[in-house]
Amino acid sequence: MATCLSRILGPQLHTHPNILLMSNLPTVTTTRGYKKPYLKAMRDRIRLNKRTLPQIIEDNLDLPRTVPRPFEMGKEDVLNIHPKYAVRVNHNESNEHYKKTPVxxxxxxxxLEEGMNQALWLTNSKLMDQGKLPEKLQKLGVEAEKEDMTDQVYHAIKKSRHYDTTEKVIRIPRYSRNLVQSLLTVCNTVSDKYPRIVQRTGTDKHYIAASWQRGNDPIQVRGHAGTMISSAHPIAPIAGKEEIEATRTHQLPTFHPISPTIDLLQYNVYKLNHNFPGYFEGYPYQHAHTLYVFDDHLWTRKRIEKGLHAKGIMFAFGNALARARLKYGIDNDIDLETPIVTQSVATDGVNLSFVVVQLNTLRMTSNDGIKNMVWLDADNQLYNDQFPQDIKIVKSNKRRKTTKSYIKKMITKRDPEVGCQDLDMDVFRKFLSLHVHGAEH
Incomplete structure (x- = not known):
């Protein structure tokens, strides 16, 4: 009986313990999975397939490795990596920049959940002209427009929404950036009338850092805001001395019992008076002109006022403040003799919001005294957006989490004549006026 069982079950399978007691079969113990030689061969094969091009060249030419692989390193080996990527900051008390008071x-x-009003309080600014651009910029856009610009803007929209890629649906992060680049190309056609436009350059993912004090709270604006157009010449101040003096009596909005800093991030590791305009010394285009802020998240489209307007104000103010700190010093809290003007355009690819900031003072601690100025012309729809949606939930079946089987992708054929209806050239004139601003002299 034992011989029959061994032939049927095989030597690698466990038999019933009662049968083993009645027989002379040896007990065989095995482990699940592959044996060690097979596992080693599989790991080596996977490593060969994952090699990068420099590693393949080093292996074929028998060259010394510039960066050793992790499984080849010993305890004393040190990676030859750039310090920018090798250093990891410790956010604890062992860091030399650790402070008890958070920034x-x-x-x-x-x-910012309170939107524009919260940004005005943080920047100690007054909203001017109640949702309109300065009269000077409104006239400038009409004067700079050419006859054939309507067709150029129409083709720029179609290019960014239809002809940019062969994909069935173009995502917001792609067509919003491409639309701005195409509109800037159209605006550059007036350089024969305004030669200073040529003395500019663009920087993507422009980094800035600006620091100030509001009451007892240190505040900083820093990060990669968007695409920056910088100029070799600064923008002239918009408001005169009389208008600046009139801001002394302005009362900033309050959010009691909510703190104006409730939506900001808190860190204990930071540098005091960390100010960097984004340009090093000797750079020929050191004056921030216009910053283009993009909406890369679908969830901010329904609250564009909170997500984009405040972001445009904060980063435009940060560009002006960083430039002022570089010019007048870090510790000089003074009223500027020559105000600094910066601009920003916040867009989701369809709606555009225009922001102009004039920095009048570096006295940011108190609410008394001269205020800074902000002009905001928000929610300007450039064209009628009639493009298919990305996805649509057909039914949820009363479940908390909708499964993929209930999500239907709304992908249809893109028609260039459907998505570019009702073009509003007044919105483009505002876009053109901000681009030409500073080059009309």
């Missing part, structure tokens, strides 16, 4: 940081990921 409030606004970056590209922050959303």
């Amino acid at each position: 409030y940081i606004f970056n590209q990921l922050c959303v």
Whole structure:
């Protein structure tokens, strides 16, 4: 009987303990999975397939490795990596920049729930002209427009929404950036009338850092805001001395019992008076002109006022403040003789919001005294957006989590004549006026 069982079950399978007691079969113990030689061969094969091009060249030419692989390193080996990527900051008391008082940081990921009013309080600014651009900029856009610009803007929209890629649906992060680049190309066609436009350059993911004090709270704006157009010449101040003096009596909005810094990030590791305009010494285009802030998240489209307007104000103010700190010093809290003007455009690819900031003072601690100025022209729809949605939930079946089988992708054929209806050239004139601003002299 034992012989029959061994032939049927095989030597690698466990038999019933009662049968083993009645027989002379040896007990065989095995482990699940592959044996060690097979596992080693599989790991080596996977490593060969995952080699990068420099590693393949080093192996074929028998060259010394520039960066050793982790499984080849010993305990005493040190990776030859750039310090920017090798150093990891410890956010504890062992760090030399650790402070008990936290700093409030606004970056590209922050959303101010109180929107524009919260940004005005943080920057000690007054809203001018109640939702309109300065009269000077309104006239400038009409004067700079050319005859054939309507067709150029129409083709720029179609290019960013239809002809940019062969994908069935173009995502917001792609067409919003491409639309701005195409509109800037159209604006550059007036350089024959305004030669200073040529003396500019663009920087993507422009980094800035600006620090100030509001009451007892240190505040910083820093991060990669968006695409920056910088100029070799600064923008002239918009408001005169009389208008600046009139801001002394302005009362800033309050949010009691909510703290204005409630939506900002808190860190204990930071540098005091950390100010960097984004340009090193000797750079020919050191004056921030216009910052283009993009909406890369679908969830901010329904609250564009909170997500984009405040972001445009905060980063435009940070550009002006960092430039002022570089010019007048870190510790000089004074009223500026020559105000600094910066601009920003916040867009989701369809709606555009225009922001102009004039920095009048570096006295940011108290609410008394001269205020800074902000002009905001918000929610300007450039064209009628009639493009298909990305996804649509057909039914949820009363479940908390909707499964993929209930999500239907709404992908249809893109028609260039459907998505670019009702083009509003007045919105483009505002876009053009901000681009030409500072080059009309």
